[in-house]
Amino acid sequence: MSIITVDGLTKAYGSHTVLNNISFDLPKGEVIGLFGPNGCGKTTLMKILTGLIHDYKGKVLVDGNAPGEQTKAITAYLPEQTFVHDWMRNIDAVNYFADFYADFDKEKALDMLSRFGLNLKQKSKTMSKGMQEKLLLSLVMSREADLYILDEPMGGVDPATRASILDFIMENYAQKSTLLISTHLINDLESVFTHALFIGGGKVLLNDSVAEITKDGKHIEDVFKEVFSNVW
Amino acid sequence: MFGKLLKNDLKAQWHSVNIILLSMGIICIVAEAFAIFTDNNVLGALAGLLVFGVLIFACLVMVIAVSMLFSKTVFGRAGYLTLTLPARTRDLVWSKTVSGLIWIFGVFSLMILSMFIWVSQVDNRFGSEIQAAADLLSLFGAPSISVVFAIVAIYTSIFAVLILLAVQCIYLGITLSNVTPFSKLGNFGAVIVTFVSIWVIVTITGAIGDVLPVGIVLTESKILFTTDFANAVKTLGDSIIFRQNLTGIVLSLAGALLLNLPITSLIKNKVNIK
Numbered sequence: 001m002s003i004i005t006v007d008g009l010t011k012a013y014g015s016h017t018v019l020n021n022i023s024f025d026l027p028k029g030e031v032i033g034l035f036g037p038n039g040c041g042k043t044t045l046m047k048i049l050t051g052l053i054h055d056y057k058g059k060v061l062v063d064g065n066a067p068g069e070q071t072k073a074i075t076a077y078l079p080e081q082t083f084v085h086d087w088m089r090n091i092d093a094v095n096y097f098a099d100f101y102a103d104f105d106k107e108k109a110l111d112m113l114s115r116f117g118l119n120l121k122q123k124s125k126t127m128s129k130g131m132q133e134k135l136l137l138s139l140v141m142s143r144e145a146d147l148y149i150l151d152e153p154m155g156g157v158d159p160a161t162r163a164s165i166l167d168f169i170m171e172n173y174a175q176k177s178t179l180l181i182s183t184h185l186i187n188d189l190e191s192v193f194t195h196a197l198f199i200g201g202g203k204v205l206l207n208d209s210v211a212e213i214t215k216d217g218k219h220i221e222d223v224f225k226e227v228f229s230n231v232w
Numbered sequence: 233m234f235g236k237l238l239k240n241d242l243k244a245q246w247h248s249v250n251i252i253l254l255s256m257g258i259i260c261i262v263a264e265a266f267a268i269f270t271d272n273n274v275l276g277a278l279a280g281l282l283v284f285g286v287l288i289f290a291c292l293v294m295v296i297a298v299s300m301l302f303s304k305t306v307f308g309r310a311g312y313l314t315l316t317l318p319a320r321t322r323d324l325v326w327s328k329t330v331s332g333l334i335w336i337f338g339v340f341s342l343m344i345l346s347m348f349i350w351v352s353q354v355d356n357r358f359g360s361e362i363q364a365a366a367d368l369l370s371l372f373g374a375p376s377i378s379v380v381f382a383i384v385a386i387y388t389s390i391f392a393v394l395i396l397l398a399v400q401c402i403y404l405g406i407t408l409s410n411v412t413p414f415s416k417l418g419n420f421g422a423v424i425v426t427f428v429s430i431w432v433i434v435t436i437t438g439a440i441g442d443v444l445p446v447g448i449v450l451t452e453s454k455i456l457f458t459t460d461f462a463n464a465v466k467t468l469g470d471s472i473i474f475r476q477n478l479t480g481i482v483l484s485l486a487g488a489l490l491l492n493l494p495i496t497s498l499i500k501n502k503v504n505i506k
Binding site for chain 1: 233236239240244247248305309310311312313315316317318319320500501502503504505
């Protein structure tokens with residue numbers, strides 16, 4: 001069973017084609033790593049999956065439906081940048097999610113904020129990038145979503161905190177769900193991935209289980225270097 | 233879902249203007265108190281005028297704030313939150329439209345009220361024959377309260393429709409300025425599209441209103457809706473207290489409602505969140 005089906009997807013920005021007629025399926029219930037060099041279209045692909053980009057060619061299905069109202073209800077998305085309104089305090093952001101997402105667990109979110117040491121009354125705009133990232137992560141991971149899409153979830157976090165954030169994600173995502181994570185920090189996350197999707201040069205370069213691609217004793221990062229040395 | 237969206241949009245709008253509105257509110261209260269209690273007629277009248285002026289400024293601030301919030305929450309970084317909500321795009325746009333209408337109309341109503349209060353105060357201070365509120369209302373040639381309420385209701389509806397139309401045109405301008413190739417014009421393009429769309433709709437609806445006049449006519453004893461506006465005015469003659477051609481305003485309302493379609497369609501099919 002596929003959670004994501006992409007068929008003949010092409011997306012260009014002006015004359016620059018980022019995704020060029022790509023097709024792939026991603027299995028349900030896996031922790032999927034989305035890998036590729038900067039500018040290869042990882043974020044674009046995630047935005048298409050979450051319904052933030054519309055002018056593409058090809059077919060995209062999330063759990064059998066084109067990105068829209070239905071798929072947004074089952075997808076929890078953590079973008080690279082903060083999206084909370086400036087006026088919102090942490091508690092306002094929690095209440096906002098509780099208002100709109102039927103699968104949001106408010107108690108869990110409050111507990112996570114407390115674990116991260118975030119003050120409920122602190123305003124989003126007064127928080128550091130790292131604190132904002134923890135807030136967003138708490139909000140997103142407090143949903144019982146079918147699909148989590150995390151774009152560079154540890155991009156703004158110091159190395160010491162990365163391990164705890166990773167544990168946090170793995171503890172809190174709804175089991176049976178699918179996690180799609182884009183990251184450059186392959187080594188930090190290698191242990192959790194069960195499936196890998198490599199994109200580069202507008203194409204899908206590899207789409208396979210981690211067990212399969214590391215059967216020769218290689219690490220994902222080795223495979224990454226191998227694949228992309230041929231592309232760039 | 234619409235109710236939740238509207239609640240949050242009203243709240244977000246409040247947070248975007250609360251400091252400036254509260255500051256203006258304090259200025260108005262102080263100026264109004266001064267206008268009421270001072271013995272100096274000229275200064276009292278000027279203080280009342282200041283309140284009116286501040287509220288005109290508040291209306292402008294509100295229009296700008298509504299435009300900015302729409303731009304930020306749909307096309308800015310908060311668009312990541314807004315456009316990933318499990319809500320129909322149509323509802324998202326309607327919620328922001330109704331929220332904008334409520335806020336602008338609220339401040340606009342206060343401005344109109346302050347104008348009435350100012351006129352009343354000036355009349356009182358400068359010894360006009362008009363003293364009481366009921367007399368003030370007769371400025372409109374309205375001899376009874378029920379007719380006055382009908383006139384106020386009509387004007388309120390007309391202002392609401394015009395504000396709704398303006399909000400929709402602003403949203404269309406902002407949306408188009410985020411779609412290629414209009415995006416090259418940036419905010420300038422948004423302003424141009426806003427004014428051009430208002431002008432086009434008002435001109436077209438006004439022209440149709442002249443050709444197909446449907447109006448409301450008020451006399452002391454009855455309220456008459458007529459498709460033969462000119463004849464009704466001719467027949468009822470001096471007994472008419474108030475008359476208004478409604479075709480243009482009804483069509484403007486229809487135009488404002490229909491503008492939701494292109495805005496929704498553009499956001500749904502053309503706009504990419506950066």
